[in-house]
Amino acid sequence: MWSRRLVLCAVFMPLAFLVLRDAPVRFAAPESLALPEAPPGAPQPDIVPRSTWRADEGMVKDAAAYTGRVSAAFIHHTGHPNGYDCADAPELLRGIQAAHIQKDGWDDIGYNFVVDRCGTIYEGRAGGITRPVRGAHTKGFNADSVGIAAIGTFGADVPVPNAVVEAIARVIAWKLRPGIDPRGSVRLVSTNDQSRYPKGQAVKLHVVSGHRDSYLTGCPGDSLYAQLPAIREAVAALRERRR
Numbered sequence: 463m464w465s466r467r468l469v470l471c472a473v474f475m476p477l478a479f480l481v482l483r484d485a486p487v488r489f490a491a492p493e494s495l496a497l498p499e500a501p502p503g504a505p506q507p508d509i510v511p512r513s514t515w516r517a518d519e520g521m522v523k524d525a526a527a528y529t530g531r532v533s534a535a536f537i538h539h540t541g542h543p544n545g546y547d548c549a550d551a552p553e554l555l556r557g558i559q560a561a562h563i564q565k566d567g568w569d570d571i572g573y574n575f576v577v578d579r580c581g582t583i584y585e586g587r588a589g590g591i592t593r594p595v596r597g598a599h600t601k602g603f604n605a606d607s608v609g610i611a612a613i614g615t616f617g618a619d620v621p622v623p624n625a626v627v628e629a630i631a632r633v634i635a636w637k638l639r640p641g642i643d644p645r646g647s648v649r650l651v652s653t654n655d656q657s658r659y660p661k662g663q664a665v666k667l668h669v670v671s672g673h674r675d676s677y678l679t680g681c682p683g684d685s686l687y688a689q690l691p692a693i694r695e696a697v698a699a700l701r702e703r704r705r
Contacts, residue, residue: 504635515552526589572598581625602657616683631696644697
């Protein structure tokens, strides 16, 4: 177990450097008008809800914004040291939420989903696990995408646990809209000049991309980025089983 001092250090110091600063664009309809998800391409995995990891709902500034069907997934790492006990993941999540709201000025935690090194999947941003909630995870490309963060730091030569790869794949296989090839590419339009691409530019990106593909950052780390081909194949295999 980490001491509380180490936990707080791990939460706030790496986030200042690694987490992007991009608030969601408020174009969304009210809750009653938000689009439901289409039938999933794979079964919903087990997900720990916000109530269980005790998200601070009083800290959330605005109601969820919604977007279109999920056409792309962006993978992140959080920047925490990797030796944490998985039992401490809820506390780490509360720290991430506080940093995103209090330091970055966002409405809520930016990531739609977060996975720990044991493969547990957590609900991130509020608005409904099965609904297309617009995140604040990928500057310029938050629309029609899902953001998934792995707790840890996955720089060069840092092993990525198989449980992390498998958990990320399960989320994408379920959230990605039917009919899209996770091994292929998708055309997205940038909404922010601070991304890698000017606002309004149409960009061809991998359906399963790393944060660095859309923003000038090292995220999700060289080791996790190198796992993206394996994640794409795992997603495809999970969706094939559904047929």
